[in-house]
Amino acid sequence: MNLPMDDIDRKILRAIQRDSARSMQDLGDLVGLSASACHRRLKSLEEKGYIAGYRAMLDRVRLGLSMQFFIEVSLVSQSDTTLEAFEKAVKTIPEVLECHLMAGQSDYILRVVCEDATAFERLHRDLVARLPGIARVHSNMSIREVKSFGGLPV
């Protein structure tokens, strides 16, 4: 069940994390297998839990969400209740795409997106107002994505 993963399995994972819309025939050709054999491998990988799901990647800029920030947040305390209250609140804000509890000087790192500077000002006020226990906020704007998600190194 665990990790008898060979080079073909890795090839399949590499291929579908870049493009999952391929047909089994194409995927099989790519990894050197017939469509049905490839299909069996893929189903097995799904059952074993290597594949968390399938998603459409939307074009952020095309949708008008041209700005992206990494916001570092420190809280006034590290007590469980403070963390839990913050985390519960952060999940309700749709502009926050990700939130990581961090080891280091900041407690959390948030990835947020918004339309423009005006929207960011509003969002920033909104965050500070709605997220409890905030001590310090540092916003870092992404100017350009030098390397965007190319997939895990499998």
Next chain:
Amino acid sequence: MNLPMDDIDRKILRAIQRDSARSMQDLGDLVGLSASACHRRLKSLEEKGYIAGYRAMLDRVRLGLSMQFFIEVSLVSQSDTTLEAFEKAVKTIPEVLECHLMAGQSDYILRVVCEDATAFERLHRDLVARLPGIARVHSNMSIREVKSFGGLPV
């Protein structure tokens, strides 16, 4: 061509960025359309460029990549040649999932993954050795993903 996007289109985008493996029938039921009408809408959204692609999301931890870092990098200079050399090198390192050119005190933020502490030590040395022009490196480890990617707010 541009933005005559109505509520149904947004519903479709919201649905497929969470799960793109649904059948047209299911997707249609979800947004209140027949399968064919829904299919037409989706193709139109693809043609208009709102959908960048389809991807399988792999289970990072299941694949043994249990550690995730946000690494802040400052360079010795901001000249074009320095930036270009750094960016070219960063693209060749598979553990670097993302690299953002930033506005703020750090020049770049990298998202990297690795197996364990030993692998991180190796990776850290590797980064410093292979990336040219580095002045300062700050590694921040993600302890837990409070909110993982739930999709753009469309």
Next chain:
DNA sequence: GAAAACATGCGCATCGGTGTACCGAGAGAA
């Protein structure tokens, strides 16, 4: 070393989903 048990790939058959053609309803303009 032989044979059984297992793994893995291929080809084929079947079935469901995708994609298309056609029709009708509703909105807007002349």
Next chain:
DNA sequence: TTCTCTCGGTACACCGATGCGCATGTTTTC
């Protein structure tokens, strides 16, 4: 009103996904 344009529904053809049987190769066991 009438023409037209847009958009959704229905019906259907066909392609691709899914499951199965068979062949081949490999490992284990006696």
